[in-house]
Amino acid sequence: MRIEGKGRIDRGNKISFRFDGRDHHGFAADTLASALMAEGVRLMGRSFKYHRPRGVLTLGSEEPNALVTVGRGLAADPNTRATMQEIYEGLEARSQNRWPSLDFDLMGVNDLAAPFLGAGFYYKTFMWPKAFWEKLYEPVIRRAAGLGALSGKADGERCDKAFAFCDVLVIGGGPAGLMAALSAAQAGADVILCEEENGLGGRLRYEDEEIGGGRAHLWADDMAERLAAMENVRIMTRTAVTGAFDQGTFGALQRVSHHLAKPGKRPRETFWRIAAKRAVLCAGALERHIAFRDNDRPGVMMAGALRGYLNRFGTVPGRNVAVFGNNSDAHRTARDLAQAGVNVVALIDSRHDAENLAGDVPFYPGAQVVRGLGRKGLDGIVLRLPNGREERFAVQALGVSGGWNPSVHLTCHMNGRPVWDERLLAFVPKDGAVPGMRVAGAARGRFSTAECLKEGADAGLEAAKALGFSGDLPRVPDAEAGRYRIGRLMAVAGKGRAWLDFQNDVTVKDVKQAAAENFRSVEHMKRYTTQGMATDQGKSSNVLALAVLADATGREIPETGTTTFRPPYTPVAIAALGAGAEGKGFAPERLTTSDESTRARGAPMIEAGLWYRPSYFPRAGEETWRDSCDREVRMVRENVGVCDVSTLGKIALQGRDVGAFLDFVYANTFSTLKPGRVRYGIMLREDGHVMDDGTTARLSETSWVLTTTTAAAGQVVRHLDWVRQAFCPNMDVRFVSETEQWAQFAVAGPKARELVNDLLDTPIDGEVFPFMACAERQICGVKGRLFRISFSGEHAYEVAVPARYGASLFGLLADRAEAMGGGAYGMEALNVLRIEKGHITHAEIHGRTTAFDIGFQRMLSGKKEFIGKALAARPGLLEESREQLVGLRALKPEQPLPAGGHLFETDAEPIRENDLGYITSTCFSPTLGETRALAFLRNGRARHGDRIRMVDHLRDQVTWCEVTDPVAFDPEGGRLRD
Amino acid sequence: MRITCPICGERDRREFYYQGAASMLDRPDPDADGQVWSDYLHLRDNPAGLTRELWYHEAGCGAWLIVERNTVTHEIIGTELVEAADAD
């Protein structure tokens, strides 16, 4: 119900929304929780395990009970805290974890079975029989337990990510945070002020008190305006700082459009990474509960929340209210309620010596609430008086305060442990727990507003000064300075179930049972009972559970310790954490200059790393990829083919010492290479295995171009940078990747020169341009590069032009090739051509093979030092029994030799112990009319001509084959020298 | 985590590639004993405390850095260029 004249909502602005299919009304500035409370709704959810009816407990993000699903379908947001969700016109929310309805939930029978469902229930009950787990237990448990459900569909791009930088990050916009931001900003620091709620003020928004002679919440509004007007202050509301990380990096989740009826193109949430030179944590404090029998009935709330709903929203959950606490702050709730005209039936303070600070309300010092009454909503409480007599009161709401816990969470994210304060009966942060971060105000146990203002101002200025700014403290206004007093009461003794963790349904008895079963470590107790493991992370219950465990094990709280606070402080959707990294954000597309033309020719594309390359170019009448591939292979062998090879890494090197540098990074020698010539090279890792291979062209005395495989382009640049900077700092050599600056096309086949000459300004012949020649040449009037190199084994060239001419050159080459009876070819044909020639790719140099294994041992120069030389000479890497590169031909020509298939002697059982090697690459060779493969075979070079058996256990394939030289076609290489 | 590249300034760790211990800089003599080479390749200290590590500013200037870091506190004590370290 709503109290006339109370609250800071806009009563002129009525808003309609729906909850569980029913129409409701609230006012602008209401949260879903406050609006439902005003409408008399107390039951807002069902608990996770026992499906107990639950109502709203808090007014912040720590809320364990009032979790709802907002929206429908893809736009549905499950587990939204009703305490944080602002209402808007047309908002639609549904309760969770109930069936068929919130009011009548069949799974509520779990509650009756509770004696059997205690701590460790899952571990004990479902152990046996094993097969039942997957088929029976897990599905049943999954259906019965749980909170809201996701749509199950891809989320789309509804979240965003962003980065921010500042001198001083102020976390929390309450009295301490406002003053911290002001003093840091006045000193000249760039300040970001993050506040989880939708406006600044913190607790001041929920209190009835004065600052500087005026209303405290209006002072906060003034401060917000003042800060907003400062150029060096950025205020980020609805932004929860969720984690503190190394070197002043903070994670923060901003709710961008949850509160908007029409979000438009705005993201739902933005995950921020904020780099701050200094931080001031003003995160305030959270109230904790007291455990007593049935303390979870809807209508039982935190006392500070009860008062907050009254002061900020003008709502109370019932006309007759009691307040139960162990500390002085609970009295404020009774006072505010009474002053607002609510019937305060009792103020119960467990401290025998407590004084009544609430004014004219019935006061019960030294008493305890032993039980909540009612089922779907509180209708009474049972009080135990100091003399042991029990008394009943009819109330619809009970505010409970077990004391306040400073929000130390962020101070623990870098391994800091909080310290138990015996005076506050709470954990307080350890100084310096996060480098560069100071804690001020309630977050370090200074609970009065006056202390918060003063501490905030000090901390903000200190932070700025540490960065070299200077300034004076701002004037700190007068404010409430009452002293907080608390007496120890965590759990009320008595029968029945007293609840600790509302989200995971953990009771005092569960924690005691864990202790009895010797789960005495707090971390063990937590996992055994699931205490604090739900989305609220036990914010209102962990300290209670700890105290119960300490009692049960005869220890004090400091020696019992606390569980580890880890990021995030509040739940963060994976979609927000991973924003921007879905789909193409995760795997961006790299497109070659021929991409458009290639797709226009109908070529299906395949991925090569992030690149997209044509698989094959289908023509009319061709039914399968094999038809096209076979034709393209024949085209290259008999005529001419064109293929985009721009994806290969291209690294330009310049300097007098390039030759010497290449001698050091390549196993073979490059310094002897003459300008105008190209050489093939292999590069080893320091451990002696092959890293990459490719050709390097010397365009002039001091200018070279090195190529890498498509896959290893990045790795090779990194490696070259490493070798040069670490081992060759005095060499005159500089290099840069120019992979994307050049478009490069292979032109291969007997008619390759004819086609190339068509486009060269000055034609070439075999004399001026022999095999392995290179030069800068004018191509259609454009300065480009020409290389006579061949991956296909045919007379071939690679033509390179600046990337902006790539599309046009590809079109010209492909069209003219077609006119000559050839055409473009794709990756399938390229692969067949190279397998026929025994040319390796990363299928063969996959990181576990050496130059010896691939038959290139003789390339390792004995005359010079190079990377990998020493370790490539290890005896174990040179044994004849190693798996060596061979060719294979299927004895029945069409039988497959699948890559991944393993090799065995013809008479050996195909088991691991008899394994002789494996196939790396395979194709049907239209040139040879048989299935060919490249493989690694033990002692393979000595076995050419032998028959062996290929067994592919996965595809259930057995193929008899003959071992051959890897080079199956034109072994003398006459065709490419032609 | 943030690392200061001597060339580019302080940057987010996502710009860097992590390699491993800076002992990779102490490349043995070409004709050093096989055991020396094997130790160079395989043996790494795993200290709780100060380490010297190699990081590569891959999404930046391409410089290899020696980063001195405390594995217990995650504090970064300092960074220097591999190239400069070697040149003296």
Ligand SMILES: [Zn+2]
């Ligand atoms: Zn850099």
